[in-house]
Amino acid sequence: MGGRFPPFQRWHVACTRSPHPRRPCTFVEEPAAIPTSDRALPAEVCAWIERLGSLEPEVIPVNAAARGRWLAHDVLAGEPFPPAARAAENGYALRAEDTVGASAYGPLVLRWAAGSTIGRGEAMSVTSGAALPEGADAVLPLEDAESGGGGLHVCAAVAAGAQVIPAALEVDRGDVIAACGALRPQDLARLRLLAVERVSVVRRPRVRLVAAAAPTAAPDAAGLMLDALVQRDGGLPERRLAATPEELQAALQSPGADLILVHGGSGDGPNDHAASALARVGTPVFSGMAIHPGESTAAGRVDGVPVMLLPGTPVACLCAYEMIAGGAVRHLGGGGTGWPYGMRRAILRRKIASRLGRLEFCRVRCDGVTAVPLGIAAAGALRTAVEADGFVLVDVDSEGYAPDTEVSVHVFP
Amino acid sequence: MGGRFPPFQRWHVACTRSPHPRRPCTFVEEPAAIPTSDRALPAEVCAWIERLGSLEPEVIPVNAAARGRWLAHDVLAGEPFPPAARAAENGYALRAEDTVGASAYGPLVLRWAAGSTIGRGEAMSVTSGAALPEGADAVLPLEDAESGGGGLHVCAAVAAGAQVIPAALEVDRGDVIAACGALRPQDLARLRLLAVERVSVVRRPRVRLVAAAAPTAAPDAAGLMLDALVQRDGGLPERRLAATPEELQAALQSPGADLILVHGGSGDGPNDHAASALARVGTPVFSGMAIHPGESTAAGRVDGVPVMLLPGTPVACLCAYEMIAGGAVRHLGGGGTGWPYGMRRAILRRKIASRLGRLEFCRVRCDGVTAVPLGIAAAGALRTAVEADGFVLVDVDSEGYAPDTEVSVHVFP
Numbered sequence: 001m002g003g004r005f006p007p008f009q010r011w012h013v014a015c016t017r018s019p020h021p022r023r024p025c026t027f028v029e030e031p032a033a034i035p036t037s038d039r040a041l042p043a044e045v046c047a048w049i050e051r052l053g054s055l056e057p058e059v060i061p062v063n064a065a066a067r068g069r070w071l072a073h074d075v076l077a078g079e080p081f082p083p084a085a086r087a088a089e090n091g092y093a094l095r096a097e098d099t100v101g102a103s104a105y106g107p108l109v110l111r112w113a114a115g116s117t118i119g120r121g122e123a124m125s126v127t128s129g130a131a132l133p134e135g136a137d138a139v140l141p142l143e144d145a146e147s148g149g150g151g152l153h154v155c156a157a158v159a160a161g162a163q164v165i166p167a168a169l170e171v172d173r174g175d176v177i178a179a180c181g182a183l184r185p186q187d188l189a190r191l192r193l194l195a196v197e198r199v200s201v202v203r204r205p206r207v208r209l210v211a212a213a214a215p216t217a218a219p220d221a222a223g224l225m226l227d228a229l230v231q232r233d234g235g236l237p238e239r240r241l242a243a244t245p246e247e248l249q250a251a252l253q254s255p256g257a258d259l260i261l262v263h264g265g266s267g268d269g270p271n272d273h274a275a276s277a278l279a280r281v282g283t284p285v286f287s288g289m290a291i292h293p294g295e296s297t298a299a300g301r302v303d304g305v306p307v308m309l310l311p312g313t314p315v316a317c318l319c320a321y322e323m324i325a326g327g328a329v330r331h332l333g334g335g336g337t338g339w340p341y342g343m344r345r346a347i348l349r350r351k352i353a354s355r356l357g358r359l360e361f362c363r364v365r366c367d368g369v370t371a372v373p374l375g376i377a378a379a380g381a382l383r384t385a386v387e388a389d390g391f392v393l394v395d396v397d398s399e400g401y402a403p404d405t406e407v408s409v410h411v412f413p
Numbered sequence: 414m415g416g417r418f419p420p421f422q423r424w425h426v427a428c429t430r431s432p433h434p435r436r437p438c439t440f441v442e443e444p445a446a447i448p449t450s451d452r453a454l455p456a457e458v459c460a461w462i463e464r465l466g467s468l469e470p471e472v473i474p475v476n477a478a479a480r481g482r483w484l485a486h487d488v489l490a491g492e493p494f495p496p497a498a499r500a501a502e503n504g505y506a507l508r509a510e511d512t513v514g515a516s517a518y519g520p521l522v523l524r525w526a527a528g529s530t531i532g533r534g535e536a537m538s539v540t541s542g543a544a545l546p547e548g549a550d551a552v553l554p555l556e557d558a559e560s561g562g563g564g565l566h567v568c569a570a571v572a573a574g575a576q577v578i579p580a581a582l583e584v585d586r587g588d589v590i591a592a593c594g595a596l597r598p599q600d601l602a603r604l605r606l607l608a609v610e611r612v613s614v615v616r617r618p619r620v621r622l623v624a625a626a627a628p629t630a631a632p633d634a635a636g637l638m639l640d641a642l643v644q645r646d647g648g649l650p651e652r653r654l655a656a657t658p659e660e661l662q663a664a665l666q667s668p669g670a671d672l673i674l675v676h677g678g679s680g681d682g683p684n685d686h687a688a689s690a691l692a693r694v695g696t697p698v699f700s701g702m703a704i705h706p707g708e709s710t711a712a713g714r715v716d717g718v719p720v721m722l723l724p725g726t727p728v729a730c731l732c733a734y735e736m737i738a739g740g741a742v743r744h745l746g747g748g749g750t751g752w753p754y755g756m757r758r759a760i761l762r763r764k765i766a767s768r769l770g771r772l773e774f775c776r777v778r779c780d781g782v783t784a785v786p787l788g789i790a791a792a793g794a795l796r797t798a799v800e801a802d803g804f805v806l807v808d809v810d811s812e813g814y815a816p817d818t819e820v821s822v823h824v825f826p
Contacts, residue, residue, distance in 0.1 A: 064640035064650070090680050128680060128726055142681065170794045178799065184825060185645065186798040189638035189727045193795060225602035227477035232598065237477070267503050267541060268555065313541060314602045342755020342824060381583045382606060385599040386591065411755060412597060413826075 039295060040286035041396060042323060042359045046337050048285060048299070049327055052306055054334045055203040055258060062191045062199055066183050068234060069201040070334030075177045080168035081194055087126040088163045092145055092152055093136035094123040096160040107146065107153040123152040132164055139163035170194070182335065202334030207235040208257035212248050212274045213264035213312055221382075222263045222310075222317040229318075232413070233326050233340065234333040235259070245273040249281050252302045258332055260305060261325055264312025266296040274298070274309040282307060290358040290396055294320030315382045319361040322391070341390065341410040346371035352401045354394035363388035364409055371409050388412065452708060453699035454809060455736060455772045459750050461698060461712070462740055465719055467747045468616040468671060475604045475612055479596050481647060482614040483747030488590045493581035494607055500539040501576045505558055505565055506549035507536040509573040520559065520566040536565040545577055552576035583607070595748065615747030620648040621670035625661050625687045626677035626725055634795075635676045635723075635730040642731075645826065646739050646753065647746040648672070658686040662694050665715045671745055673718060674738055677725025679709040687711070687722040695720060703771040703809055707733030728795045732774040735804070754803065754823040759784035765814045767807035776801035777822055784822050801825065 057072035087093060094110060098121055102108040113122040118135035126132065126139060137160045144156035170193070171177055177194055178187045183201070191199065207230045211223045223239055230237040238257070242248035252260060265274035275298055278284050282302030289297045293316035298309040306328060310320045327337035346364070349372045354360035364371040366389040373392070374384040390411040394400050401407055470485035500506060507523060511534055515521040526535040531548035539545065539552060550573045557569035583606070584590055590607055591600045596614070604612065620643045624636045636652055643650040651670070655661035665673060678687035688711055691697050695715030702710045706729035711722040719741060723733045740750035759777070762785045767773035777784040779802040786805070787797040803824040807813050814820055 062637075064637060064644060067641040067644065090685075125683075127684060128724075165794065170796055185638045185641035186727075186731055186795060186825075188641050189634040189731070190795045190799050192637045193634040193727060221602040221606040224475075224477060224605045225598045228480040228598035228601055231477060231480065270538075271540060311541075314599075314606060318599055318602070342757070344756065345758075381578065382599060382603045383583055386603050412599075 039288040039290040039358070041290050045286055045289055045299065045324055046327065049306075049324075049331050049337055052328065052332060055205055055332050057200040058203045059198050059200050062188060062197055064188070066188060066199065066201070067185060069183050069204075070234070071178055071180050071183055071187075072200045072202050072334065074179050075191065075196055075199060077171035077173060077175045077177050077194060080172045081170045082165060082167060084167050085132040086165040087128055087130050087132055087139045088165045089128045089139065089141060091126060091139040091141045091163055092123045092154075093118055093126045093133050093139055094152075094154075094158075095120065095136060096138040096158050096162065098123075099138075099140065099154050099157040102154040102157050104155045107155045109150060110152045110154060112151055123154075129165075137161065137164065205235045205258040205329055205332035206256060207237050207329055208251065208260045209237055209239045210248065210251040210260060210262045211239070211241045211264055211312075212262045212266075212277075212309075213243070213271075222312055222314045225314060225318060226261060226263060226310075226321060229321055229326060230261075230329055233329040234335065235329045245277055248273055248277045252277060252281050252307060255303075257305055259328055260302070260307040261310055261321075262307065263310045263317050266298055266309040266311050268296070272296075278302065278307055278309060289320075289324060291320065291323050292355070292358045292360050294323065294361075295358070297324055299324075315385050318382075318385050323359060323361055323393075339410050341413060344390075344409050344411055345369075345406055346409050348373065348392075348401055348403055348405050348407055351403050352392060352394055352407075354398060354400040356399055357396055359396055360394035360400070362392045362394060363390075364392050365389055366409060366411070371407065452701040452703040452771070454703050458699055458702055458712065458737055459740065462719075462737075462744050462750055465741065465745060468618055468745050470613040471616045472611050472613050475601060475610055477601070479601060479612065479614070480598060482596050482617075483647070484591055484593050484596055484600075485613045485615050485747065487592050488604065488609055488612060490584035490586060490588045490590050490607060493585045494583045495578060495580060497580050498545040499578040500541055500543050500545055500552045501578045502541045502552065502554060504539060504552040504554045504576055505536045505567075506531055506539045506546050506552055507565075507567075507571075508533065508549060509551040509571050509575065511536075512551075512553065512567050512570040515567040515570050517568045520568045522563060523565045523567060525564060536567075542578075550574065550577065618648045618671040618742055618745035619669060620650050620742055621664065621673045622650055622652045623661065623664040623673060623675045624652070624654045624677055624725075625675045625679075625690075625722075626656070626684075635725055635727045638727060638731060639674060639676060639723075639734060642734055642739060643674075643742055646742040647748065648742045658690055661686055661690045665690060665694050665720060668716075670718055672741055673715070673720045674723055674734075675720065676723045676730050679711055679722040679724050681709070685709075691715065691720055691722060702733075702737060704733065704736050705768070705771045705773050707736065707774075708771070710737055712737075728798050731795075731798050736772060736774055736806075752823050754826060757803075757822050757824055758782075758819055759822045761786065761805075761814055761816055761818050761820055764816050765805060765807055765820075767811060767813040769812055770809055772809055773807035773813070775805045775807060776803075777805050778802055779822060779824070784820065 110121055110123040113124040118133050124133050138158045140158050146153040209223055209226045227237045240251050242251045262274045265272045278300050282300050284300040286299045294311050296311050297320040300307050308325050310317050331337045347370050349370045352362045352373050363374045363384045374388055390409045392407045392409055523534055523536040526537040531546050537546050551571045553571050559566040622636055622639045640650045653664050655664045675687045678685045691713050695713050697713040699712045707724055709724055710733040713720050721738050723730050744750045760783050762783045765775045765786050776787045776797045787801055803822045805820050805822055
């Protein structure tokens with residue numbers, strides 16, 4: 001922490017906070033709160049999260065439960081598929097050259113092939129997915145033919161290769177079957193089609209959620225919200241309540257978590273014990289972050305396990321999760337630190353103001369192509385997050401956006 | 414079906430298919446396949462799906478498992494919250510008028526309040542979320558104050574209402590706490606904050622997935638994919654294999670499903686039994702749809718339960734699910750027939766060609782601001798869906814898009 005918190009700022013620190021303001025400030029043994037200029041930049045925090053790396057892989061079967069899991073490595077094909085050409089739809093296998101000049105007004109007539117191969121002037125009915133008979137190089141669609149007396153009436157010319165799935169179309173030897181990343185339904189289908197039975201995916205992070213507060217409504221609301229957010233981001237949440245500093249220390253030290261998110265008690269009020277507990281049993285790394293809402297967000301390690309301290313106010317907790325902690329959950333699970341949201345461009349209906357030096361998480365409601373910033377009057381209310389369709393970020397080097405500016409909106413999933 | 418399948422087309426129908434093409438076509442008892450012009454338009458199918466309505470609501474507890482469930486009704490507030498004004502952050506409760514003229518270079522000094530109310534020239538330390546003491550109308554942030562000897566040194570002026578959560582900010586009596594729609598983490602937090610313990614959500618549709626084919630790799634791949642897609646869309650999948658027409662009929666008739674999706678056997682090949690099974694035990698409504706891939710997609714009802722017949726080829730099955738069946742799953746579950754994807758605008762790198770009269774599902778790979786259409790050579794391959802980041806739809810009245818056209822891409826989740 002040395003370079004980031006030079007000694008002269010300890011005075012400022014001690015002076016701006018006092019647990020019992022009616023007594024004169026002692027200037028001494030206060031745990032350090034962090035002045036604005038010392039809050040960690042989101043980019044620094046993001047770099048730290050990226051250095052955590054992702055968890056080790058585990059092998060799971062290819063089934064529907066694998067949807068959304070993060071493939072740890074590209075899966076490569078050992079053999080081409082299909083091994084030989086196939087019909088792409090129901091129709092008639094034939095030689096394309098035999099259809100030249102055919103039309104609805106002047107159909108050509110082909111003979112039904114007598115054997116299993118297609119000779120000149122011959123055709124054979126094939127079903128979608130069946131092997132293309134030897135000698136054929138195209139499939140005439142059903143709708144371009146009439147199978148009247150005497151053979152097949154060809155009503156349209158087809159090109160060589162039409163309605164044919166060539167050998168190795170799906171994959172050739174060494175091709176990527178499924179690329180490193182989240183497994184989608186179509187990826188699962190392709191793995192199954194190519195007889196891949198098991199895959200190596202990044203283990204899901206076990207995320208301990210610790211309510212560092214008396215059991216009142218707000219921390220419980222924040223805990224429930226974090227539970228749902230962690231699940232959304234692929235983590236396995238485990239919720240705990242730590243009503244006392246001792247319980248909080250125990251929750252930080254007990255094994256079995258890949259990431260610990262403490263909510264509540266992150267500030268510098270008299271009942272805020274999260275930062276001091278982290279300092280006692282672990283190593284604080286960031287004590288305050290240049291984000292808003294959520295300036296009190298802190299991070300460090302206990303016995304090697306990353307720990308983040310989030311605000312207890314539900315809306316600030318949401319913003320801090322979305323800006324910081326969610327990236328850690330996703331990154332440990334293999335998914336990187338980016339936002340899992342869709343984006344859209346929109347025109348701001350009203351200005352967004354932000355202080356220089358902090359990343360602002362501005363909730364907006366989208367209305368057609370315009371975005372209305374919420375929460376100027378109600379910044380501390382969860383309603384600003386509930387009424388929002390998404391958010392606009394104002395970077396640390398910006399004071400915001402004027403009305404009618406075109407901005408990028410991250411849309412809540 | 415009357416109006417949509419006029420009698421003269423029965424001839425055309427019978428002529429374009431023949432289970433044993435080496436025998437002359439019988440022109441008689443063939444189950445009707447549908448010529449291009451008679452395929453149902455996606456808008457007609459969508460209107461039919463919308464008439465299915467959504468399932469009845471059920472009451473569930475507000476917990477993390479409720480994430481993504483579809484709230485059946487708006488939840489309204491019975492009481493205002495918070496009932497009285499609160500501090501929005503840690504700081505000092507005071508009267509805003511007492512801070513006029515304060516600055517870092519000329520701080521004003523306020524006395525610590527002796528009682529529980531704030532008089533003129535007085536201040537009191539408050540923590541975020543605590544009730545605002547009577548008499549105060551603003552909270553001075555910690556960073557704008559120094560609590561030195563003799564009282565609070567105010568280094569900045571604050572406006573009335575600054576850092577204050579007014580009474581009823583979160584909700585007033587009768588306000589919407591959570592609106593009809595999918596429950597997000599922040600909605601759950603707000604419900605918990607406002608002590609709403611149970612909510613009424615639309616029941617999840619039970620979706621029976623029937624593989625109407627011999628147990629080979631392709632139907633199994635399509636079944637696995639549909640399983641994952643139905644789960645993605647909030648349904649409860651149940652998979653069955655129907656290797657014979659009799660098993661298929663039994664799967665269509667056995668109770669316990671809100672929607673049945675048959676995959677495979679939807680076409681008019683000799684081994685395609687889905688359409689005839691539906692006609693035998695239920696009422697076909699659409700026999701073929703104007704979509705590509707997936708023209709053979711059909712729909713109807715058996716004992717009042719909606720049934721859809723999807724192609725067995727995995728890529729066509731995916732496209733038909735995304736264009737048609739997914740909307741039915743989501744609509745039954747309360748979520749409407751729209752696509753659950755984010756959208757982005759992109760410039761086409763190559764042209765997309767489509768036949769007039771059908772909705773084309775063109776898979777594209779996005780590369781920065783450009784979109785590359787996939788699958789011109791490999792339309793029948795699942796690779797076009799696996800390599801795609803999303804899809805561009807070409808509507809029935811369009812023949813496609815020229816290169817460099819700006820198009821909307823639906824991005825796969």
